[in-house]
Amino acid sequence: GDSVTQMxxxxxxxxxxxxxxxxxxxxxxxxxxxxxxxxxxxxxxLLLKATKADDKGSNKGFEATYxxxxxxxxxxxxxxxxxxxxxxxxxxxxxxxxxxxxxxxxTTLSVSS
Amino acid sequence: xxGVTQTPKHLITATGQRVxxxxxxxxxxxxxxWYQQSLDQGLQFLIQYYNxxxxxxxxxxxxxxxxxFPDLHSELNLSSLELGxxxxxxxxxxxxxxxxxxxxxxxxxxxxxx
Numbered sequence: 001g002d003s004v005t006q007m008x009x010x011x012x013x014x015x016x017x018x019x020x021x022x023x024x025x026x027x028x029x030x031x032x033x034x035x036x037x038x039x040x041x042x043x044x045x046l047l048l049k050a051t052k053a054d055d056k057g058s059n060k061g062f063e064a065t066y067x068x069x070x071x072x073x074x075x076x077x078x079x080x081x082x083x084x085x086x087x088x089x090x091x092x093x094x095x096x097x098x099x100x101x102x103x104x105x106x107t108t109l110s111v112s113s
Numbered sequence: 114x115x116g117v118t119q120t121p122k123h124l125i126t127a128t129g130q131r132v133x134x135x136x137x138x139x140x141x142x143x144x145x146x147w148y149q150q151s152l153d154q155g156l157q158f159l160i161q162y163y164n165x166x167x168x169x170x171x172x173x174x175x176x177x178x179x180x181x182f183p184d185l186h187s188e189l190n191l192s193s194l195e196l197g198x199x200x201x202x203x204x205x206x207x208x209x210x211x212x213x214x215x216x217x218x219x220x221x222x223x224x225x226x227x
């Protein structure tokens with residue numbers, strides 16, 4: 001079945017370090033790909049998305065490129081801040097009725113000053 | 114604030130009991146999704162309603178049921194509760210029926226079954 005695999009955390013970085021969180025997917029067909037972020041005590045928020053191969057999603061300094069050849073959607077940020085500390089979820093879905101988001105297990109990011 | 118509200122915020126109950134979780138979607142959103150987040154299973158899709166009708170079903174147990182009312186709010190009913198049902202339950206809403214539309218998540222209801 002369709003699935004998403006994320007790198008296991010926690011990821012611990014110092015402020016201004018470069019961030020990469022790996023995400024790969026398995027899907028029949030061509031899904032849309034998402035990164036959601038969950039700050040402590042809150043619900044998930046959409047961070048960015050890409051709907052087709054080679055699309056780059058970006059928001060708040062975060063970027064991810066939809067790579068069909070490697071079935072990947074790695075999340076990157078050039079310089080993390082303490083406020084980026086959260087759990088990051090990679091997800092996929094298909095634009096058809098009867099489907100829903102399929103999430104990875106989540107990766108906890110902790111940034112210290 | 115996503116515009117999605119969920120009540121209650123916390124719920125503590127005993128095994129065998131029944132509870133109802135409530136969700137109000139963002140104004141204008143017709144789709145409501147329910148998800149369960151637990152440490153061992155991660156974030157799992159349970160069920161989707163669109164404009165009052167069930168449209169997709171995920172890993173929802175037979176002991177669980179949901180409905181969406183004419184005013185578009187939704188309720189998730191959990192019965193014959195077991196210890197393993199302890200989790201964070203999220204509701205999300207979106208405008209359209211397709212799952213690629215941005216989903217807006219509520220703050221969740223934390224259920225503890227003792």
